[in-house]
Amino acid sequence: MTGAPVRAAYDGVVACVPTTVPYRRFSINTAHWWIGRALHDLTRAAGLKPAEIDGLILSSFTLGADSAVGVTQHLGLSPRWLDHVPLGGASGVVGLRRAARAVQAGDARFVACVAADTNHVDSFRRTLSTFSRFAQDAVYPYGSGGANGSFALITKNYMNKYGATREDFGKICVAQRHNALAIPFAMMKKPLTLDEYMSARPIADPLHLFDCVMPCAGAEAFLVCRESDAKALGLRPVRLLATIERHNAFAEDTVQERGGWAMDIDELWQMAGVTPDKIDLVQTYDDYPVIVMMQFEDLGFCKKGEGPDFVRSHTFTADGSFPHNTSGGQLSTGQAGAAGGHLGITEAMRQLTDTPIGHRVQDADLAIVSGFGMINYDRGLSSGAAVLARAS
Structure with missing residues (x-):
């Protein structure tokens, strides 16, 4: 252990409504479409209106110039709590962690945690070429x-x-x-x-x-909220x-x-x-x-x-x-x-x-x-x- 104190448990905070937009090998749809589809399926399964999603945490490699805040405008959302987590395979756990603390603190009531990416014929090459400064300077130019x-x-x-x-x-x-x-x-x-x-x-x-x-296109999402809210909606947390x-x-x-x-x-x-x-x-x-x-x-x-x-x-x-x-x-x-x-x-x-x-x-x-x-x-x-x- 590092010697850091163990934090308080996440009492009363739950995750629910696991949502998957079925994967495709290639897609002509943008990452924005996959995110929107995931949010649509999530809110419908939860029995919520999009306006009731007051927290959003997002992860994607293929949004281009956009980030989570740009997506709120594209999809007509107005969350009071927002986070963009560009951590790849760690984003799910980190997003769950941060969303739970936001709900616990009262910063948001319903936080949608969404990750999505598209995959067209050239998506993977483009992602590799701009993945990080190291990739741009020291790997990709040499054909990695x-x-x-x-x-x-x-x-x-x-x-x-x-x-x-x-x-x-x-x-x-x-x-x-x-x-x-x-x-x-x-x-x-x-x-x-x-x-x-x-x-x-x-x-x-x-x-x-x-x-x-195998790289592909798809989306995953889930909802973080209080257990009392989940049960009031008839959800299984x-x-x-x-x-x-x-x-x-x-x-x-x-x-x-x-x-x-x-x-x-x-x-x-x-x-x-x-x-x-x-x-x-x-x-x-x-x-x-x-x-x-x-x-x-x-x-x-x-x-x-x-x-x-x-x-x-x-x-x-x-x-x-x-x-x-x-x-x-x-x-x-x-x-x-x-x-x-x-x-x-x-x-x-x-x-x-x-x-x-x-x-x-x-x-x-x-x-x-x-x-x-x-x-x-x-x-x-x-x-x-x-x-x-x-x-x-």
Whole structure:
């Protein structure tokens, strides 16, 4: 622990109305359209008028010159609380965390947390070329294909130091593909065997095809409010027990082998009032399987360096010994830009309210969701995690 005091719990604050706009491989619609569609579906499912959404938190890579405030004008919203969280895969947890505090403080009553991105033929190249100053100056001009090279470095370093094998990473990918087959809009429609994973074409050594996400268009959203308001609307909420976020952690590591979770994990479990062995399902950010293995360690399910053995000793399907990324995650359902950081939250919410789109985890009462984002050469700069619980 860092020695910081454990903050007060999020008493009375809940998340509800998990909303997904079904993914498409390519879309001629703008990110604004996907955001508007998500807000439309969210308010309709919640029984609210758009004018009743007095808080908005937004994440997107493909808004062009716009940010959250520009979107309020495009969509005719007038929130009294607004935030734009450009943290990629960490945006979902960070957005949930900030929205919950806004509701708790009385700054807003109903906060819509939305992430959406479009994907047309040239979207991915444009995103890569302007992703960060580092990308503009030191990577993209030399022909880098984006995150693949960075995660190849991280993966190879982890394999060399801790003995992970491609078969270990493949086990994660195969299980997630099984989970995704029950999701109608998943990008990956066919079962994946370990042999197929191992023989897939190389991308950036040691990464092969099925280690990499499929970019697509889509949106994810949810509502944060007080439990009394959710129940008055007849909604099925989940309780927020604890959250953490951390940025630029362990900068001294030559190549990233741990994330910010490791710095604050004791605080998370203490705030939640539970221990890792009580968790029923885990939703990690999964742009590459090495980051999944890293999260198993840094979230406290095993010690640093024990990730490979942990993977070998568990199954990760929804009905397995360690239900994980039960929607298929980004590796098989797809990475809808910034919405990938919200996918685990909406999936956990559905599981905890017995409304999954795909396979159901039986008797699920507690979930942990983690986020990871903003890769910059040899590390991701942002991380977060949240513990969610079934409401009584």
